[in-house]
Amino acid sequence: MIPMFFVLGLVLVSAALAVTSKNIIYSVVALLSTNVTLGMAYYMMGAPMVSLFQLAIFAGAVVVFFVITVMLTSGGDMEYDIDPSPLMNKKTQLAISAIAVQIMISASLGLNLDFPYREYASSAIESLSISFGSYDDITTAVSQFLWQVRGMDLIIQSFVILTAVVCTIAMLKMRREDE
Amino acid sequence: MVGQGIISQGLQLPLPILITLLGGMATPFIGLISEKMRLRLTDAWMVLVSALSLYGVYTLYDQVSKTANHVLLIYSWGQTPPFSGCFEIDMLGVYMAFSIGLLSLLVSVYSISYMEHESRVTEFNTLVIFMVSGMYGIVMSGDLFTLFVFWELMGLASYVLVSFLKRNWGPIEAGFKYLVMSATAGAFLLLSMALIYGMAGTLNFAALASTLRGAPMTPWTILIFATLIVGFGVKSAIVPLHTWLPDAHPEAPSPISALLSGIVIETGLYALTRVLYIAFEPGFFKVPIAALALVTMTVGNLLALRQDDLKRMLAYSSIGQVGYMLIGISTGMTYGLLGTFLHIFNHSLMKGMAFLSVGSIVHETGTRDINKLKGVGRMMPWTTLSIFVAFMGLGGVPGTSGFISKFILFNASMGAGLSILALAGVLNSTLSMAYYLRVLIALLSKRTEETIEAKEAPILMVGVAMVMAVLIIVLGFYPSPIVGIASDASKSLIEGLTNYIGAVL
Amino acid sequence: MYPLEMFIVTTAMLFLFGLVALIMKRDLVRLLIGIEILFNAANLLFVALSTQTPGMIDPFPQSIVMMALVLDGTVIAVGLALALNVFKHYKTFDIKKLRKLKW
Numbered sequence: 001m002i003p004m005f006f007v008l009g010l011v012l013v014s015a016a017l018a019v020t021s022k023n024i025i026y027s028v029v030a031l032l033s034t035n036v037t038l039g040m041a042y043y044m045m046g047a048p049m050v051s052l053f054q055l056a057i058f059a060g061a062v063v064v065f066f067v068i069t070v071m072l073t074s075g076g077d078m079e080y081d082i083d084p085s086p087l088m089n090k091k092t093q094l095a096i097s098a099i100a101v102q103i104m105i106s107a108s109l110g111l112n113l114d115f116p117y118r119e120y121a122s123s124a125i126e127s128l129s130i131s132f133g134s135y136d137d138i139t140t141a142v143s144q145f146l147w148q149v150r151g152m153d154l155i156i157q158s159f160v161i162l163t164a165v166v167c168t169i170a171m172l173k174m175r176r177e178d179e
Numbered sequence: 180m181v182g183q184g185i186i187s188q189g190l191q192l193p194l195p196i197l198i199t200l201l202g203g204m205a206t207p208f209i210g211l212i213s214e215k216m217r218l219r220l221t222d223a224w225m226v227l228v229s230a231l232s233l234y235g236v237y238t239l240y241d242q243v244s245k246t247a248n249h250v251l252l253i254y255s256w257g258q259t260p261p262f263s264g265c266f267e268i269d270m271l272g273v274y275m276a277f278s279i280g281l282l283s284l285l286v287s288v289y290s291i292s293y294m295e296h297e298s299r300v301t302e303f304n305t306l307v308i309f310m311v312s313g314m315y316g317i318v319m320s321g322d323l324f325t326l327f328v329f330w331e332l333m334g335l336a337s338y339v340l341v342s343f344l345k346r347n348w349g350p351i352e353a354g355f356k357y358l359v360m361s362a363t364a365g366a367f368l369l370l371s372m373a374l375i376y377g378m379a380g381t382l383n384f385a386a387l388a389s390t391l392r393g394a395p396m397t398p399w400t401i402l403i404f405a406t407l408i409v410g411f412g413v414k415s416a417i418v419p420l421h422t423w424l425p426d427a428h429p430e431a432p433s434p435i436s437a438l439l440s441g442i443v444i445e446t447g448l449y450a451l452t453r454v455l456y457i458a459f460e461p462g463f464f465k466v467p468i469a470a471l472a473l474v475t476m477t478v479g480n481l482l483a484l485r486q487d488d489l490k491r492m493l494a495y496s497s498i499g500q501v502g503y504m505l506i507g508i509s510t511g512m513t514y515g516l517l518g519t520f521l522h523i524f525n526h527s528l529m530k531g532m533a534f535l536s537v538g539s540i541v542h543e544t545g546t547r548d549i550n551k552l553k554g555v556g557r558m559m560p561w562t563t564l565s566i567f568v569a570f571m572g573l574g575g576v577p578g579t580s581g582f583i584s585k586f587i588l589f590n591a592s593m594g595a596g597l598s599i600l601a602l603a604g605v606l607n608s609t610l611s612m613a614y615y616l617r618v619l620i621a622l623l624s625k626r627t628e629e630t631i632e633a634k635e636a637p638i639l640m641v642g643v644a645m646v647m648a649v650l651i652i653v654l655g656f657y658p659s660p661i662v663g664i665a666s667d668a669s670k671s672l673i674e675g676l677t678n679y680i681g682a683v684l
Numbered sequence: 685m686y687p688l689e690m691f692i693v694t695t696a697m698l699f700l701f702g703l704v705a706l707i708m709k710r711d712l713v714r715l716l717i718g719i720e721i722l723f724n725a726a727n728l729l730f731v732a733l734s735t736q737t738p739g740m741i742d743p744f745p746q747s748i749v750m751m752a753l754v755l756d757g758t759v760i761a762v763g764l765a766l767a768l769n770v771f772k773h774y775k776t777f778d779i780k781k782l783r784k785l786k787w
Contacts (some may be wrong), residue, residue, distance in 0.1 A: 003685055005695055008694050015698055015721050019705040024713060031717050031747055038703050046688065046741045053750045054727075058756045062720065070713055073771045077757060100697055108690035115688055116399060117736055120390045121380030125261060128751055129380060132262075145743040148752065149263045153328050154256070155190065156316070159200055160332045163309045165760035167339040168740045170302035171765040178292070248777045262744060268765045324748055325740070331755045335762060342766060352782045355766045362719045362759050363706060369726035369752055370699070377743060 004044060005105055010037045012104055013097040020093050026064045049135035049142045181464035188591050191253055193266050194235035195276060202228035203305055209299025219365035221304040222291045228308055229287045230360045232315070233280035237469040240273045249671060250682040252321070260321075260683045261386045267321025267682065269675060271520070274668040275318040275449050280442045282531050283311045285643050289535050290434040290641040291646070293542060303343060310336035312328060321683070323372055323382040326428070326450060330368070334361050334414070337443060341431040353426040360413050360423045368410030374403045375458065385683035388457045388676055396463065396544050404464065407454060408471075414447035416498050417505070418475045425482075429547065433538025438499045442530035447521045448501065452508050452519070456672055459510025467508035469597050475504030478609045483614050489537050489547045492614060496573065499611060500526050502563045505605060507588050510595035515668035518587035519661075524661060525572065525580045525654075536562050539624070539636035547633060549618060554626030556619075558633050563622055565644035570615035575592040575608045580654035583662070691732030698725035712767050712777040716760060723756040 011034055018030035035058045041053035118126070135141035146154065194198075206221055212218035243251050254265040274465040286305065294300055313333030327554040338361070342354025376382055378399065379391045413420045428436050455464055468636050479499030500522070507519030539562045541547055542553060556563035572581035585608065589601040635641065654661055671679070698721055705718030727749045734745040767777070774781055 001686060004690070008690065012701075015701045018717055019709070019714075020722065022749050024711065027714060027717060029720065031720065034724065038728065042731055045731060045735050047734060047746050047749075049744050050727075050731055050749050050753075053753050055727055058720070058724070061782045062757050062760050065761055065764050066713065066716070069768060073768065074777065078499075079773065094764070099700075102437065104690075104693050104697060104785075106202045107693040108687065109692070111689055113689050113692055115692065116378050116382045116397070116687065118378070119392060119610055120378050122309060122386070122390045125390075128261060129737070129744075132743060134762050138743070141741075142743045142746050142750075145745040146758055149744075150324075150751070151263075152190065152192075153325055154262045154753055156325070156328050156332070156752055159204070159312075160328065160755060161333065161334060161758060163306070164334050166302055166305050166309075167762050168337055168765045170299055170306065170339050170343070170750075171345065171762070171769055173302070175298045178513070250725065320718070324751070331759065335758065338762060340770070345769055351769050351773055352730065355763075355782075357768055358759075358763050358766060359706070359715050359719065363722060363765065365756075365759065366719065366722035366726050369693075369723070370729065372748075373726060373729040373733060373745075375750075376730070382748075458706070651778070 005043070005108075007037055007041045007044060008104060011041060012100045016100055017093060020022040020088055020096060022088060024070055028063065028070060031066065032059055035063065046138065047142075049067045049139055065179040183644055184337050193315075194238055195232040195280065195315045196266075196312060197226060198235050199231045199308055199315060202231075203308035204264065204314060206305040206308060207301060210304075214299075216679065219291075219300070219492065221301050222287075222294075225287045225304045225308060226284070226330070227289070229280065229284040229311070232311070233277075233284055234352060235278045236273065236276045239268060239276065243268055243270060243273055249452070249667075250593070251673065252682045261383050262665065263322075263380050265383070266319045266325070267384065267679065268353065268665070269317050269668075269671040271449075271453075271668040271671050271680060273505060273547075274321045274520060274664055275446070276315055278527050278663075279311065279318065279446070280312050280440065281671055283529050285647060286434045286438050286441075286496065286531065286535070286556055288325055289437075289538075289643045290432075292637045293432065293434055293538065297344075297565060299343075303340070303624070306336040306340050307435075307438070310340065310443075314442060315347075317446050317450055320385050323384070323387075323454070327365075327368060327372065328387055330414075330450070331365065333443065333446070333652075335594055336361050337435075337439065340435045341427045341439070343432055343435065344430075345470075346507070347430075350430040353423075353430040355682040357423040358428045359422070364410050364413035364420075366502065367406045370678060371403055371406035373504065374399065374406070376518050378403075383683065384457050385413040385680045391458050392460060392593055400459075400463075404459065404467075404529055404581040407458075407468075411447055411451040412453070415451055416444055416447075416475075416501050416504075418478045418498065419478075421475075424498060425494045427493055428496075428534075429488055433490075433534055433541060436494075436538070437534035440534055441496065441527040444501060445504075446535075448508075448519075448523070451671070452457070452516075455508070456676075463595075465509050465559070466512055466551070468505055469600060472502050472504075472505035472509055472600060473603055475499070475505060476603060476607045480610045483611070485596050489540070489549055489552070490534070490619065493537065494617070496611060496614075497530055498587055499525075499607060500573070502607070503585065503588055506592050506597075506600045506604060509600070509675060510591050511673075512591060512595060513666075513669050513673050514587065515591035516672055517666050518591050520586055521665045521669050522584035522588060524583050525651075525664065528647055529569050529572040529579075529581055532644055533573065535584070536565045536644045538543055539640045541609075543633040543636055544631040549621050551631055553621050553624050556622030557626070558577065559635050561569035561641045561645065563619075565641075565648045566618060566622070568648040570654070574612040574615055578655050579651050580658060581651075583658050593662050606665075624631050635637060653658075685735050686732075687786060691728060695725045695729045695732075698722075698728065710779045712738070712770060712779065713780075716763050717768065720756075720760055723752075726781055727752060 316329030483495035702722035
C-alpha cells in the first residue's frame with residue numbers, strides 16, 4: 001500500500017503544480033506528469049489496458065495538442081504569463097502540494113466513508129459479474145468484454161471521432177471569402 | 180473468435196439512428212462531388228436524410244404499438260442486456276423522436292436558402308446530420324453509457340455549429356464558453372455514472388429501476404442527485420447553470436439557434452427526466468426540482484425584459500419556458516408529465532418558428548437590434564404574421580397549442596400541492612406577454628430614421644414559417660391527436676415502468 | 685486489494701483542483717487543463733471501483749473508462765481548435781478581454 005500512496009501523492013502534487021504554475025509551459029509539463037503518473041497508478045491497481053489507453057491518448061496525443069497550441073500562439077517566449085498573482089511563488093506551490101498529500105494520506109487512513117458498495121445490486125447482477133470475472137488473464141478478459149459486450153458503443157464512438165475530425169476541419173478551414 | 184459476432188449476427192440499430200449516421204458519413208463525399216459539379220447537392224441530401232429519418236420514426240411507432248407491452252428492445256449481436264449497451268424504445272422515445280424529426284426536417288428546408296452565400300456548407304450539413312443523430316440516440320437509449328456516447332456526439336457537433344460564422348468575434352467567444360461549461364458537465368456526468376455503478380453494479384436503466392429506486396436518502400444518493408442535476412442541467416439551461424445560453428443562441432446562425440432552442444434543450448430535459456424517474460422515487464426530488472423551476476422561470480422572464488437584442492430576448496424566454504417544463508417534472512404524476520411533454524413539443528414548434536422568422540429579419544436587414552428595426556414589420560408582412568402567431572403561442576393565448584400545455588401544467592401543479600408554482604407560472608406568463616408585445620409594437624410602428632430598408636425574405640424561409648404557424652393554430656383548436664400520443668408517452672414513464680423492467684430482466 | 689477511501693479522497697481532491705482552475709484562472713489554456721484534470725478524476729473513480737470485489741477484477745468499468753478516454757480526448761481537441769480561433773481574433777488568451785463573458 002505504501003507504493004500506491006506514493007504514486008497517488010505524485011498525482012496530486014503534479015495536479016497542484018499544473019494549476020498554480022505561472023509559466024504556461026511548466027503547466028503543460030505538469031499536466032503531462034499528472035497523466036503519466038495516473039497511468040502508472042492504473043497499472044498498479046490491476047488495469048493494464050486502461051493504463052495503455054491513458055498513456056497513449058491523454059499523455060500522448062492531448063499533451064502534444066496542448067504544446068502545439070501554446071507554442072504556435074504565444075508561449076514561444078517562455079516568460080509569458082497572464083495571471084500574475086503576488087501570492088503565488090514557489091514556496092506557496094510547495095505548501096499547497098504538501099497540504100494536499102497530507103490530507104490525502106490522513107483521510108484515507110482515518111476516514112470511514114462507508115460507501116455502499118454494490119448494496120443495491122440484485123442477485124442476478126452479482127452472479128453475472130462473478131461469471132465475467134473468472135478468467136486467467138486480465139488483458140484478454142477486458143478486450144473480449146469490450147468487443148463482445150460493449151461493441152455497439154465502440155462503433156458509435158468511431159462516429160464521434162469522425163464528427164470531431166469534421167469539427168476541426170470546419171473550425172480551421174481558411175477560404176478567401178472568409179477574410 | 181472475438182470478431183465473429185459482428186459478421187455472423189449483424190449490427191442492429193434503430194432505423195432513424197442508422198439512417199442519420201450513414202447519411203452523415205456520406206455527406207463529405209457528396210460535398211466533394213457537388214464542388215466539382217458546382218451544384219448544391221449537400222442541402223438536398225440533408226433534406227432527404229431528415230425526411231427518411233422521420234419515416235423511420237413512423238415505422239418505429241408502428242413496431243412499438245404492435246409489441247406486447249409497448250416496449251421495444253434492440254441490442255446487437257446477441258449481447259446480454261444488463262451489461263451491454265441497448266436501445267429500449269417505449270412510447271416516450273417515439274414521441275421525442277417524432278418531435279426531433281419534425282423540427283429537423285423543417286430547419287433543413289429553411290437552411291437551404293439561409294446558408295446560400297456561406298462557405299463550408301458541406302461541414303455545416305454534416306454536423307447538423309450528426310447532431311440530429313446524437314439526439315435520436317439519446318431518446319432511444321436504454322443504458323447510461325450509451326446515452327453518454329450519444330450525448331458527446333450531439334455536444335461536439337453543437338459546439339462548432341454555434342461558432343460557425345467564425346469571421347466575427349461573437350460566435351467564437353460564445354462557442355468557447357459553451358464548450359467549457361458543457362465539457363465540465365460531461366465530467367460531472369461521468370462522476371455520477373461512477374457513483375451509480377459503485378452502488379448498483381450496473382448502468383442499465385431497467386436494472387437500475389428495479390434495484391436502486393427505493394433507496395433511502397443518504398449522503399451518497401444526494402451526491403448522485405446533485406451531480407446528475409449539474410451534468411444534465413447545463414445542457415437543459417437550468418438556472419444557475421444557464422449562463423452560456425444568452426451568448427450562444429444569438430451568435431449562432433439562425434437555423435442552429437432554432438435547433439438548439441427547439442430540441443437540444445428539450446433532449447437534455449428528457450435525459451434528466453428519464454434518469455431521475457428511473458433512479459429515484461418521485462418524493463425524493465419533488466421539492467428541489469420545484470425550487471429550481473421557480474427560480475428558472477423567474478430569472479428567465481425577468482432578464483428578458485431588459486434586452487434590446489431580438490435573439491437574446493428569445494434566448495432568455497427559452498430559459499423561462501424550461502422553468503415551466505420543470506414544473507411538470509416536479510409533480511411526479513402522469514398528468515404533470517403530460518403537460519411537460521406536450522409543452523416540449525409545442526415549445527419546439529413555437530420557439531423554432533420564432534427563431535426562424537427572426538432569422539429571416541436578420542438575413543434581410545443584417546441587424547438584431549430592436550431599435551433599428553422599428554417599422555420593418557410593414558415591409559415584411561408574412562414574417563410578421565408568423566412572429567405574431569409564435570408569440571401568441573409562447574405567451575399562452577387561448578386558441579394556440581401553447582395555452583393547452585400551460586393549462587395542464589398549472590393544473591397539475593395545483594393537484595400535487597405545489598400551488599405556489601401555479602401562481603408564479605401565471606404571473607410569469609403575463610410578464611412574458613409584456614416583452615413579446617413590445618417587440619410586435621416595435622415591428623409594426625411607423626418607421627424612424629434609423630430603420631433599415633428590407634424586402635420580404637426568400638420564399639423557402641417564409642414558407643417554412645407559414646407551415647409551422649398553421650400547425651400551431653390547428654393544434655390549438657384540435658389538439659386530440661397530439662395529446663393522445665403525449666398521454667401514452669407520459670403513462671409509459673410512470674405506469675409502464677414494470678413493462679420497461681420486464682422487457683430486459 | 686486497496687481500500688476504497690484512498691481513491692475517493694484522491695478523486696475529491698483532483699475534482700477540487702480542476703474546479704479551482706476553472707473558476708479562478710484567466711488563461712484559456714488553463715481552463716482546458718482544468719477540464720482535463722476533472723475528466724481524470726472521474727476515470728480514476730471508475731477504475732478504483734473495478735478493484736473492490738475480493739478475488740477478481742471487474743472488466744466492466746475498465747471498458748467504460750477506455751471509451752470515456754477517447755471521448756474526452758476529442759472534446760479537448762475541439763476545444764483547442766476553438767482556442768486557436770480565439771487567439772486569431774483577440775491576439776491574446778486572456779478571458780478578461782473577451783467582452784461579453786460575464787462569469
